[in-house]
Amino acid sequence: MTTTATDLEKAMAFDEAARVAHELRVKQDQRNRRARYLKHLFLILVSVVMLYPLFWLVASSLKPETQIFGSLSLWPEEFHFDNYTRGWNALPISFTVFYMNSAIVTLLSVVGNLISCSFAAYAFARLQFTGRTIWFALMMMTLMIPYHVVLIPQYVQFLKLGWVDTYLPLVVPKFLASDAFFIFLMVQFFRQLPRELDEAAMIDGCSPFKIYWAIILPLSLPAMGTAAIFSLIWVWEDFLAPLIYLNDIKSYTVPLALRLFLDQEGESAYGQMFAMSVLSLVPVVIFFVAFQKLIVRGIATSGMK
Amino acid sequence: MKRILARNAPGYLFLSPWLLGFFLLALGPILASLYLSFTRYDMVSDPRWIGWGNYEYMFTRDRRFWKALEVTFTYVAFAVPLRLAFALAVAMLLDKGLKTIGLYRAIFYLPSLLGASIAIAILWRELFSATGVVNQMLALVGIEGTDWITNPKTSIYTLVMLAVWQFGSPMLIFLAGLRGIPKDLYEAAEIDGTPRWRRFTRITLPLLAPVIFFNLVLQTIDAFKTFSSAFIISNGTGAPADSLLFFTVYLFNEAFKFFRMGYASALAWVLLIIIGVFTALAFLSSKYWVHYDNDRD
Structure with a gap:
């Protein structure tokens, strides 16, 4: 060649x-x-x-x-933890009480949201009944309604029931699925689960509640987790409802207590006010880190990209 | 009859907490609020019917009502577009060419979670105060700042800044939307030598339109409802000189400070109608600029 x-x-x-x-x-x-x-x-x-x-x-x-107001530096010359220890007891009532109050309200609200919203979402996403589309449309419309519109009649009603200055006006609505956003979120998730699961379970004689409890819920942990985290953070930070319903300082939640610092501004307790502000954000930041992981896992298990 | 019951019972049983809530906490109060808006009601004596009296006073004589509208619309007009523009710009930066976006995403999203809290509202007051961080930074470059919070000309923009700082949540939604745009479209355009700006206006914007629409509606409704931060920064009154008199702050004061429940209900209905009109406008206009995937094939 x-x-x-x-x-x-x-x-x-x-x-x-x-x-x-x-x-x-x-x-x-x-x-x-x-x-x-x-x-x-x-x-x-x-x-x-x-x-x-x-x-x-x-x-x-x-x-x-x-x-505090002299410098832009992010590194204190000496660490001064006084603000935390003194701030904790700066108000007539200790922050221990405020944190307990916030914890009770938040915990009950999250539980209420998870139960009632997943019930409604299960009905909308998996069960057949007359009027389903109409109710669903009405549910979606409530998403748009500003809280301020229902606030006044709700307040009048709760006052007549003697619920003002208790946690009932803050918590009971959560057990009645008043946060429609979470229903929507769960409906989206429940709809993706294969229908064959329900059908097979039904043939095996499972009741709708059994299907909800043993099939839908265990498969929806990511959605439930997301709903739990969001509802936890929102309730923890909620200001308007506690502002209206809680008058007694002993029942104050953390955001209401923080506001008291502003009324005492003349006494120049900025450091303490900032210290308590930081503490109030800590739970949110902690749950945010957990929430990040949850999202990733949720995406992995549901196979979404 | 029995069969109808058996078919519907499980559905309505599971729906019952929501149904109860819908009637007692949503529909009932909305109708009650509509009724109250035509009355004078101080919570001591029974509501007294005064016809259109509240609305007439509101539109013809109440200066603070118009001021509240002005403040709220100014806020919406600046906060929503700026927040969305930031969210989209950063989402596009994160979407292409970077492998490790997790940390950035987390950092940018964090303010959205914290922003609604009282702690941040307190922080914001101090950042923009006369001796605050912002003025110290401006002093470094030789600019003398004002007391941003107590100056009625600037106070609203501190809240706009707070809104922009929370661009993270629409950013996440934009990111998800950008993931859905086929990458080969950009490659084809690049080979054809299409300039970057045209790639943005001809590929990204049209294909992202449904997501932009979704974000726009959501953020606008949210902006109209702004309360806590405005309440804290203005000491609960809408001060200075009513420049932070957000609609919700005005409504709160009328209802829970002066116990003019009838008038406050009328204000609430005006807010509901404004939000309804904006949502409807968005949906009506969407047919001209939002095209969903399915009309392509």
């Missing part, structure tokens, strides 16, 4: 083409890398701006009163 000139030329041309392609790729890579660095730089900058207020809050809570 002899190599002809044309073959040689072809081979060289290929070689050249490969070299050019390689160079282009290297250049492209370099450009991509530079773009990526720029992107990271920008995103880090945004992150710093986003987090700065939070870090400033934490730093200020650790500084003595006189140094």
